[in-house]
Amino acid sequence: MKKNKFTNFFKLVGEKIVIxxxxxxxxxxxxKEKEGYKKxxxxxxxxxxxxxxxxxxIIINKPGNALNGIWRLLRGPLNNPFGFWSxxxxxxxxxTPLIFxxxxxxxxxxxxxxxxxxxxxxxxxxxxxxxxxxxxxxxGFMQWPVAVLCGALAGAVWGMIPGAFxxxxxxxxxxxxxxxxxxxxxxxxxxxxxxxxxxxxxxAQNRTIPIDQAGRTPYAFLDKIFPNSGADFGIILAIxxxxxxxxxxxxxxxxRELKSVGYNHHAAKxxxxxxxxxxxxxxxxxxxxxxxxxxxxxxxxxxxNLGNTYNVExxxxxxxxxxxxxxxxxxxxxxxxxxxxxxISYIKQSDLALQxxxxxxxxxxxxxxxxxxxxxxxxxxxxxxxxFLKKRKEGKELSIIEEEAPKEGVL
Amino acid sequence: xxxxxxxxxxxxxAFPGIIANDNITFELRKGEIHALLGENxxxxxxxxxxxxxxxxxxxxxxxxxxxxxxxLSPNDANDHGIGMVHQHFKLVEVFSVLDNIILGxxxxxxxxxxxxxxxxxxxxxxxxxxxQVDPNAIIENISVGMQQRTEILKMLYRENEILIFDxxxxxxxxxEIDQLMITMKNLAAEGKSIIFITHKLDEIVSVxxxxxxxxxxxxxxxxxxxxxxxxxxxxxMVGRDVDFTVQKKxxxxxxxxxxxxxxxxxxxxxxxxxxxxxxxxxxxxxxxxLAGIDGNGQTELGYVISGLLKPTxxxxxxxxxDVTKKSIxxxxxxxxxxxxxxxxxxxxxxxxxxxxxxxxxxxHLAPYQKHGLINQKEIDVLGEKLIKDFDIRSGRRTKSLAGxxxxxxxxxxxxxxxxxxxxxxxxxxxxxxxxxxxxxxxAHKKMIEERDKGKGILMISLDLDEVFSVSDRVLVIYEGxxxxxxxxxxxxxxELGLYMAGVKKDKIPEVKFDSRELKIVKERSGVYEKx
Numbered sequence: 001m002k003k004n005k006f007t008n009f010f011k012l013v014g015e016k017i018v019i020x021x022x023x024x025x026x027x028x029x030x031x032k033e034k035e036g037y038k039k040x041x042x043x044x045x046x047x048x049x050x051x052x053x054x055x056x057x058i059i060i061n062k063p064g065n066a067l068n069g070i071w072r073l074l075r076g077p078l079n080n081p082f083g084f085w086s087x088x089x090x091x092x093x094x095x096t097p098l099i100f101x102x103x104x105x106x107x108x109x110x111x112x113x114x115x116x117x118x119x120x121x122x123x124x125x126x127x128x129x130x131x132x133x134x135x136x137x138x139x140g141f142m143q144w145p146v147a148v149l150c151g152a153l154a155g156a157v158w159g160m161i162p163g164a165f166x167x168x169x170x171x172x173x174x175x176x177x178x179x180x181x182x183x184x185x186x187x188x189x190x191x192x193x194x195x196x197x198x199x200x201x202x203x204a205q206n207r208t209i210p211i212d213q214a215g216r217t218p219y220a221f222l223d224k225i226f227p228n229s230g231a232d233f234g235i236i237l238a239i240x241x242x243x244x245x246x247x248x249x250x251x252x253x254x255x256r257e258l259k260s261v262g263y264n265h266h267a268a269k270x271x272x273x274x275x276x277x278x279x280x281x282x283x284x285x286x287x288x289x290x291x292x293x294x295x296x297x298x299x300x301x302x303x304x305n306l307g308n309t310y311n312v313e314x315x316x317x318x319x320x321x322x323x324x325x326x327x328x329x330x331x332x333x334x335x336x337x338x339x340x341x342x343x344i345s346y347i348k349q350s351d352l353a354l355q356x357x358x359x360x361x362x363x364x365x366x367x368x369x370x371x372x373x374x375x376x377x378x379x380x381x382x383x384x385x386x387x388f389l390k391k392r393k394e395g396k397e398l399s400i401i402e403e404e405a406p407k408e409g410v411l
Numbered sequence: 412x413x414x415x416x417x418x419x420x421x422x423x424x425a426f427p428g429i430i431a432n433d434n435i436t437f438e439l440r441k442g443e444i445h446a447l448l449g450e451n452x453x454x455x456x457x458x459x460x461x462x463x464x465x466x467x468x469x470x471x472x473x474x475x476x477x478x479x480x481x482x483l484s485p486n487d488a489n490d491h492g493i494g495m496v497h498q499h500f501k502l503v504e505v506f507s508v509l510d511n512i513i514l515g516x517x518x519x520x521x522x523x524x525x526x527x528x529x530x531x532x533x534x535x536x537x538x539x540x541x542x543q544v545d546p547n548a549i550i551e552n553i554s555v556g557m558q559q560r561t562e563i564l565k566m567l568y569r570e571n572e573i574l575i576f577d578x579x580x581x582x583x584x585x586x587e588i589d590q591l592m593i594t595m596k597n598l599a600a601e602g603k604s605i606i607f608i609t610h611k612l613d614e615i616v617s618v619x620x621x622x623x624x625x626x627x628x629x630x631x632x633x634x635x636x637x638x639x640x641x642x643x644x645x646x647x648m649v650g651r652d653v654d655f656t657v658q659k660k661x662x663x664x665x666x667x668x669x670x671x672x673x674x675x676x677x678x679x680x681x682x683x684x685x686x687x688x689x690x691x692x693x694x695x696x697x698x699x700x701l702a703g704i705d706g707n708g709q710t711e712l713g714y715v716i717s718g719l720l721k722p723t724x725x726x727x728x729x730x731x732x733d734v735t736k737k738s739i740x741x742x743x744x745x746x747x748x749x750x751x752x753x754x755x756x757x758x759x760x761x762x763x764x765x766x767x768x769x770x771x772x773x774x775h776l777a778p779y780q781k782h783g784l785i786n787q788k789e790i791d792v793l794g795e796k797l798i799k800d801f802d803i804r805s806g807r808r809t810k811s812l813a814g815x816x817x818x819x820x821x822x823x824x825x826x827x828x829x830x831x832x833x834x835x836x837x838x839x840x841x842x843x844x845x846x847x848x849x850x851x852x853x854a855h856k857k858m859i860e861e862r863d864k865g866k867g868i869l870m871i872s873l874d875l876d877e878v879f880s881v882s883d884r885v886l887v888i889y890e891g892x893x894x895x896x897x898x899x900x901x902x903x904x905x906e907l908g909l910y911m912a913g914v915k916k917d918k919i920p921e922v923k924f925d926s927r928e929l930k931i932v933k934e935r936s937g938v939y940e941k942x
Contacts, residue, residue, distance in 0.1 A: 253780045256767075263762045269719065270749070270757040271771045272740030 039331045043375055046329070047343065050371030057366065058359060065357050072353040073364070076346040079353035082228040089226025091346055093302060096234040097122070098341040100293025101323030103245055104159075104286045106332040110249060111282035112262035117162055117177030118290040119320025120184035121155040125291025126298045126317075127188045128154035130208060130310060133215030133299055134200050143214040148237075148295045155291015156284045158184060163283025167276035173283070181316045192312045207309040216301040230302030237296060239338070241289060246334040258282050290320055325372040344368060414476070416441040416604050417462070417493075417573055422471035424457055431457040432468070433628045439573065444595055444605045446615040446636070448648055449625035450819075450847030455608055458625070459575055462606075463495050464488040494566030495575040500558050502550045508557075509533060509546040512565045536567050540597050555705060556587040563594065574598065575606045580614060584704055585875060585908040592618045610848070611876070612641040624648050649849045657852075657880045659859045665695030667731065668746070668836040668867035669716070672922060674725035676711050676891075685711045686722070687891045690922035693836065693867040698858060700882035700899070701871045704911050708891035709871045710752060713840045716869070717749045718742050719757075730835055731924075731931045743772050746835035750825055750842055752871070754818075758825040761814030765805050766794025768813045769828050793831075801827035802853070819846050826854055830861060837861060840871040855881050875904055889913045896920075 054073065059066040072079055077094075080087035101118050108115035115121075129151035136143050162176035192201055192208065202209050222231040249255040260268040261278045269275050297319070298310065326344060330336030347368055351361035417439040424432040431454045439445050449455045460466045462473065464482040472479050475491055482488050488495075502511050509530060517524050533546050542560045550558060559579060566574050576595070580588045595618055599605055607619060615622055616636060624631040624647040631647050669692070676686035685708050693699050703709055714720035716727060718739040727735045730746050743749075751757035759768050770790045773779050778789045794809035803823045805811035813821060822844065829837060839858065843851040858881055862868055872878050878885055879899060887895035887910040895902075895910040895917050909915045924932060 251784055253775050253783050253785060256774060256785060260760055260763070260771075263760045264756070266756045267758065267760045267771070269739065270717070270751060272738065272743045272775075274738065274740070 040336070043329055043331060043336070043340070046374030046377070047371055049374050050367060053370050054363070054367030057363065061363065062357075062359050065359065068357055069354060069359050072357065073347070073350045073367070075350065075353070077349040079350060080229075085226050086228040087349075089222065089229025089231035091342065091349060092222075092226070092235040093230030093232065093300065094345040094349065095341050096238045096300075097293040097297040097319050098322055098326055098345055099238040099338055100241065100289050100296065101320050102326030102330060102337040102341045103241060103323075103334060104288075104290035104293070104320075105323040106327035106330060106334065106337045107245055107249070107289065108282055108286040109327055109332040110262045111258045111278060112265060113163070113166070113173050113279060113282055113286075115159065115177060115283065115286045115290075116174050116324070117159065117180045117320070118286070118323045119316050119318065120177070120181035121158040121287040121290035122294040122297075122320040123181075123188060123317055124158045124184045124294070125151035125155035126294030126310065127184075127191070128291070129295030130211065130298050131196070131200070133211035134209060136215065137212060139214070141214060143212060144217050144299055147211075147215050147299055148217070148292065151295025151298075152288045152292040155294065156288035158291065159287015160280060160284040163280040166283070167279045181320070185314075185316050188310075189312055192310075201312060202309075205309075206312050208312070210309060211299055215299060217296060217299045219301060230300055232300050232302065234296035234300055237292070241292070242334045242338045245289070249334065254281075290323070293319065325368075325375070329372065329375040347371075414441050415439065415474075416476060418474040418477075419458070419462060420472050420474065422458065422461060422468045422473075424454075424461060424466060424468050430628050432461070434471075435625065435628075435630045437623055437630070438633070439604050439606060440621075441604050442599055442602050443620040444599050444607055444618055446607045446609060446619040446622040447625070448609070448612075448615065448622055448644060450627075450648055450849065453625040453648075453847075454628040455625055456577070459495070459577065459606065459608065462488065463493060463575065489569060489571070492570065492572040493575070494569060494571030494573070496559065496562040496566070496577060496579055498577045498579075500562055502558060502561060504551040505549065507547050507549055508544055508553070508561045508564075511550060511561055512546075512568050516569060533564065533568065536564060540567065540594060540601070542594060554587075556583055556590070559583070559591070560594075563598075572602070573604050573606070575608070577608045578610070579607075580609065580611060584911050585904050586912065588614075612644050615644065616641060626650060645848055649847065651849070657855050657859065659881075660863060662698075662862065662883045663696045663865075665865055667692055667694050667924070667928060668729065669693040669869065670726075670728040670922065670924065671716070672726045672728070674712075674715060674727070675723045676708075676715055676720065677723045678711075685891050686715065689725070689888075689891075689893055690919070691886055691893060691896065692922055693869045695835070695865045695867050696862060697883040698862050698868040698870060698881055699884045699886060700878040701869065701886045701888055702875065702878045702907060702911060703873075703888035705873050707888050709840070709873075709888060711891075712888070713749075713752060713838065713871055716838055717747070717751070728924075728932065730935070731928065732935050733932070740775075743832075744776070748829035748832045748834035748837040750829050750837070750839040752840040754821055754825055759813045759821055761812065763813060764794075764809060765798070765803070765811045765813055765816070765824060766791045766809035768824060769794045769797050769809075769831075771828060772832060797824075797827040797831055803827060819850055822846055823850060823854075826857065830857055835866060837866055837868045838871075839868060841873065842870060843874070843877060851877075875907065878907075879904065887911055889916070892916075893919050 055070050058069045058073065062069055077087035077091040078084060080090055101122055104118045104121065105115050129147040132139070132143065132147035132150045136146060139146050158180060162173050162180055165171040165176050166173045197203070200208050217233045219231075220233040220236060222233070222235070223229075249259060257268065257273045258278055258281070260271065260273060261275055265275055268278070322344070326337055326340050329344070330338070330340035348364055351364045354363060355361050415438045419435065419437040422432050422435045422437070423430065435454070435458060437458065447455050447459070457466065461468050462482065464484045464487050467483060473482060474480065480491055482491065482493075503514065506514070509526065512533065513524070513529055518529060519525065530546050536542070537544055542564060544557055544560045544564060545553070548557070550561065579591060583591060592614070595605055595607070607615070609615060619636045621633060621635055622639070622644065623633045624644065626648060672690050674686055674689040675684070677684050689712065691699070701709060701712070711720060715722045718734075718737070722735065725735070726733055729742060732745070734742055755761065760771070767774070767790065770779055770793055773793070774785060774790060779786055779793070791809050797803065798805070798808060801823050804820050805816050813824065816824070823846070826842065842858070843854050846854060858868060858870070870877070870882065882899045885895070885897055885899050885902060885907065886893050887907060889911065890913065894913070894915070895907070896919050
């Protein structure tokens, strides 16, 4: 009797597994046909190729320490002296701003706009959050949410202006974007050197003073899971942002209109989409995301954080530019952006561990650059991949009616 | 028995998902005019692209005078004496006729182009083949017909013996077509061999010696034209009998749906006065065709009516509402359908799925959206329905990307979407461009159905066959002006041709609303929102 029960149980489990496997195979077949899958494979290929070349470079550079170096490169944040969970925490903390700027660039890409001004938006966001975070004492426990909000709004305004120039005067967004990076930088430095100097700057170090306790984002118990790391509420906001952007792009009328402008703005106009409005809104949301990234960077509570002070003489912060390759590697897909930001910051965090065995930290930057090069070629790579996939099943599916559109409408 | 100058033996060419040419054998005799006939996607252009060196065949061999030759590029084709007049001319607009002709094969004396000698040579060629061309005219200033003659001269100057004409008559007036037919006969009489790609059976019957019919990538038959007729040819082409005469009832004219009043459009950039005081009405229950030669302002007029361009002055009334300053979406949602001229630029988002394209003008309306969220299920249901009703063929049905579909099916998708909108007014520009005989028949039938339901239709067409088979009334546009407004049954092809060429011009009576209509306009201004 008991034995019978057992066999029955196993039978049941077995059946369930078979059903699940069948379902997965079916899903995989559907997935394989999708453009996104090919692009995903292409990005993966870029990463593998980049790492391979990186490994070769390490071997050439330091043959004696090569194995150790490769090991440290691949371990990334896990080289952390405080252990595994601290490493992961540090990874999440470092990824937060990159996820935001990556999302910002990707979102604008989807509307066919190249937001090279993400750095400027990031910086004004950072600045606005810092002002509230240092001077907004009267806000009490609302200080950090207000600071984040102000950062996001400042970024939004900084994105909206180039968008409006594009929409109403047809000025190239790339040009205004770059100009607004510098306008942002010098505006901030001017403010910190002028009216805000006495209140916000530690003049001995030429850096801003730390953010108020109430102005910092909370740990939200992440310090319990990831001890000795900078992981804070920012990463949760980043994940929420990824989900919200994914939802907007794929499930809403608004998102579809933005995407249609990106794919073919003539057809979008023909279909009745207000093109100018779409471009301005897209740049505004893009700027909002970048600004929020800057805000969360400066407001992070981490004890390891150099970020919650700002160097007054700094150049345009690279975080916004970093968003461009991240968006590329993630194929402008919000979820792709999330993982590519994690990946880039994963690789980048091996730099300290590599330096300690005499491999320069530039090596890491080179490897990242190589990966990004390959991902920029991802179109070519993905064509190669799809050709390869087709070759494997050639002869089977030649009967499909789909065909090349005649180039000149001759037929 | 004449000798074959070109033989294409057992040509096979496959593209991903389709065999465009399946073991096709094509023979061209010296001195004949050989028509190549087939539906959309039958493989005509692929076959000719292989002959002209733009594609290489997967298998098969091309012979010239019995010798095997290989053609890997258009230059090779030129070396073998093969020339082509493309549907869209390959001319440098700002160059003179002469410069275009010698481009790439310039004859020089001490490094200097000897224009005088070349001009003399050209004039001799013109005389020999009765081609009227001014060698020193600038391309952008001359008529389409003369541009085409420039292309022909280009081939003759390069001493090509095999001439491919790709749908040469699509852009010409009836008079110019007659002239071209004579030219082709002259060329053949001089020993040139001509391949003539066309959809128009009349032309084949009138000028060709033999005809080869392709269907779905396969060779169906090669026939002597003298031993066949239009009905048989269309049967071979489509695989079933085609009804050439469009059946339609007497039109029942109803209220006005569209009125243009004194529309002017001046191009901001070139300052060219493209549309001059255009006024006309389109009423419910009639199909009005705007005929004219390409480039006389039809494109801009289409843009102005659909809202893609703002007119410089004038008024547009849709259902008695002044929509001159209203948005495109307002027009879309309030009774205007628009089949655009350029399906890739305006009609479709090639990167999106078929069902998303079929809902391009509806996704912002219920039930396709709810609280701003897309309802993909309803969109796919709509897609499936239209695919079935309009026989749109795509590999993965609603999920196929529009860019992966053939041109004819893309056009069908646009027609399906615009008719499904159930608008009071349909603006249809070049509706059947790129459609085969069967699909044309279907599209025209649909248009007439819509007319009989009481819709007003404005068709802008370059094809006079289309004008005469479907329209109730014809407007002729010449250099941005309406020069004729007449019921189709009261006019002949030749007379229309004179108006299209600008030889004749009528005074068009003033267009205005009567007092009853003016009252409706007043009523609807301000209060008339969504239907």
